[in-house]
Amino acid sequence: MNAALGPIRVMLVDDHPVVRSGYRRLLEQGGDIAVVAEAGNGETAYVLHQEHAPDVCVTDLSMPGIGGLELLRKLLARDAHARVLVFTMHDTPQLIARALDGGACGFVSKQADPEHLVDAVRAAHAGRRYLDPHSAPAVLHDAAGTEAQRLSSLSQREFEIFRLLAAGHSAADCARLLHVSSKTVANHQTCIKEKLDVPGPAALVHLALRNGVIESIHP
Structure with missing residues (x-):
């Protein structure tokens, strides 16, 4: 971490508080990432994103109210430079492609090893697109049924x-x-x-x- 710049500021969006708590510990253990805001739904996340201006927003897809894809659309409509990382159990090829096509800077399956989320946040902050090894084969595979x-x-x-x-x-x-x-x-x-x-x-x-x-x- 560059001390002059400070840690990577992250907002977590997931409708399970216990899950968010686990993600916070995972992300902050290295010292170069700080969780500055949490939200349990897309509507709250949209408001908090403007208030806290995180470097990276990590969001689930399936939540009460508007889902992660609609949150992604709304955030990018307001700020074309917003960095939104999708982290979800819903890792079908269709949803991965839709998230990436919609402007997500990365996609991490909750079935992947935990360290991939940390890597993805760092990659997103650096302006690189990230796709975890669990999800990559699904994207590369021709699933056009x-x-x-x-x-x-x-x-x-x-x-x-x-x-x-x-x-x-x-x-x-x-x-x-x-x-x-x-x-x-x-x-x-x-x-x-x-x-x-x-x-x-x-x-x-x-x-x-x-x-x-x-x-x-x-x-």
Whole structure:
């Protein structure tokens, strides 16, 4: 660490406080990284990011309210130079590609060895893209099946609405969480149904579960 510059300032975004506590200890044990803010959801993270201006934001994908991909979109829309690192259990090729295409500076699976998160934060701070060894084969492998192709056809906003709907949120919930009109959500729903070729809500949920977009259906 360059003493004149200080430690790398990190914000952690994960909806499990115990998990965040473990990440904090992991990141700060080397002395060159300091966790300056924590958030349990995307809405709080968006506000805290502006308040604390961390060097790197480390976020999970699946959280109550807006997910990590929507947080990524919102942060980069406000600050094109924001460095957002995705750290999640949801490491399917589709989600990895979507995160990187959406502007994430790196992707680390929670199934990878813990030190890869530390390496990823340091790489992100240095302006380098990082992909852990566990996730890299999934990106390099040609996973362009029919469902994967359909999912990749969704825009970032369509994908976030798809994720929220699959997790059990209503169209009204989507409009409130994403700060858009009900008409906008309805239009996106039509496009999502056509692009994914799903006959109804149950099929949409099953598609999301099969492709790791959601882990389970939240009540």
